[in-house]
Amino acid sequence: MTELRNDVPGGTTASEDITREELQLATRNHGMPLEALRYDVTPPGLHYLLIHYDIPLVDPERWSLTISGRVRRPLKLTLPDLRQRPAVTMPITLECAGNGRARLHPRALSQPWLYEAVGTAEWTGVGLAALLDEAELEDDAIDVVFTGLDRGVEGGVEQAYERSLSIADARRPEIVLAYAMNGQPLPPQHGYPLRLLVPGWYGMASVKWLVRITAVSQPFNGYQQARAYRLRHGPDEPGEPLTRIAVRSLMLPPGLPDFFSRRRLLGTEPCVLSGRAWSGHGRIVAVELSADGGRSWVPTQVEDAVASNAWQRWTCIWEPPGPGSYELCSRATDVAGHTQPLEPSWNLGGYAVNAVQRVPVTVAPRTVANSLP
Ligand SMILES: Nc1nc2c(c(=O)[nH]1)N[C@H]1C(S)=C(S)[C@@H](COP(=O)(O)O)O[C@H]1N2
Ligand SMILES: [Mo]
Numbered sequence: 001m002t003e004l005r006n007d008v009p010g011g012t013t014a015s016e017d018i019t020r021e022e023l024q025l026a027t028r029n030h031g032m033p034l035e036a037l038r039y040d041v042t043p044p045g046l047h048y049l050l051i052h053y054d055i056p057l058v059d060p061e062r063w064s065l066t067i068s069g070r071v072r073r074p075l076k077l078t079l080p081d082l083r084q085r086p087a088v089t090m091p092i093t094l095e096c097a098g099n100g101r102a103r104l105h106p107r108a109l110s111q112p113w114l115y116e117a118v119g120t121a122e123w124t125g126v127g128l129a130a131l132l133d134e135a136e137l138e139d140d141a142i143d144v145v146f147t148g149l150d151r152g153v154e155g156g157v158e159q160a161y162e163r164s165l166s167i168a169d170a171r172r173p174e175i176v177l178a179y180a181m182n183g184q185p186l187p188p189q190h191g192y193p194l195r196l197l198v199p200g201w202y203g204m205a206s207v208k209w210l211v212r213i214t215a216v217s218q219p220f221n222g223y224q225q226a227r228a229y230r231l232r233h234g235p236d237e238p239g240e241p242l243t244r245i246a247v248r249s250l251m252l253p254p255g256l257p258d259f260f261s262r263r264r265l266l267g268t269e270p271c272v273l274s275g276r277a278w279s280g281h282g283r284i285v286a287v288e289l290s291a292d293g294g295r296s297w298v299p300t301q302v303e304d305a306v307a308s309n310a311w312q313r314w315t316c317i318w319e320p321p322g323p324g325s326y327e328l329c330s331r332a333t334d335v336a337g338h339t340q341p342l343e344p345s346w347n348l349g350g351y352a353v354n355a356v357q358r359v360p361v362t363v364a365p366r367t368v369a370n371s372l373p
Helices: 020-028 034-038 079-084 128-135
Strands: 065-069 075-077 088-095 118-127 143-154 157-166 176-181 195-197 210-216 248-251 264-266 271-278 284-290 312-318 324-334 357-363
Touching: 034 248, 034 271, 065 128, 075 128, 079 176, 088 176, 088 271, 118 128, 128 176, 128 210, 248 324, 248 357, 271 284, 271 324, 284 312, 312 324
Parallel strands: 065 210, 264 357
Antiparallel strands: 065 075, 088 118, 118 176, 143 157, 143 210, 176 195, 248 271, 271 312, 284 324, 324 357
């Protein structure tokens, strides 16, 4: 058997069948079943998951958050300390930077997402900016490093999961340290007891199982910052760091699924198509629908977002022209003018692959399928 290694992020690619290692990751890190696009807030257990190493076991009695480094007043905060502070609750759409990776040829050997690495939860916690103010950053601080309790080996480097933000980004008012998800303490897999949330950015920035925040006066060069999560076209390029989520829309799969192929079966009568759209660059201004694989488009109705970093619902009525095979696609445009491409653009790590979703459907008379989603 060939040994597969992925010592450089995105350094090993495959065009062939899914490997045992990819399947192993895919069963640990599940996506959101696309029928959960129905809900404004993704129900517990249906939100996608991405865990690089193992889920750490945390004793809440012994856990505390340390804020130190280039600060004048280091802080040590317990869970009750954090819960006593003014709380904010907001829905945030989180998406993995690798969503869509499995559609590339060749693809990076990593978690093989198709479309479903997304979810919207209602997070409760405290604002990061106020805590940084309280700790009083020194003038020479340039980055803030967030350290999780989980450890593992990646690219041959043993490490804790760590990411940083510039001081300017860390001070943004929407950034929270969350201790609750959908009104309940964080589940173990989503970062119990505390996680960072960077709304509008791909998920890698939102460090789970947070234990330490360190202000530093040198640029942070940790593995997850300097090597992983960069858009590169060859292994020797330094690459551009991933930050904000690229515009995307998804469709609630209509009609009936075929168990094995997931192909959709629809009746001949008009049906409601709907889904969600989001972007880290601002609100969605248009979602269009195509029933011919992207050759022609019609506008759909786009609802306002319930919050500035939550996805928006879109709907339209589709009248199948008659029995046959169709390829349904949705395409979103954000307020900054970005539109989803028809075809994925290739990069080594398989990041930010936001090409339109393609949903093959078969329309046949007398299918009991076109119930309202
Ligand atoms: N400590 C830690 N934080 C982490 C990760 C991790 O493996 N360890 N994975 C990141 C990635 S790549 C993503 S996409 C999001 C996923 O968050 P979720 O599992 O709550 O959906 O968490 C991020 N935070
Ligand atoms: Mo991710």
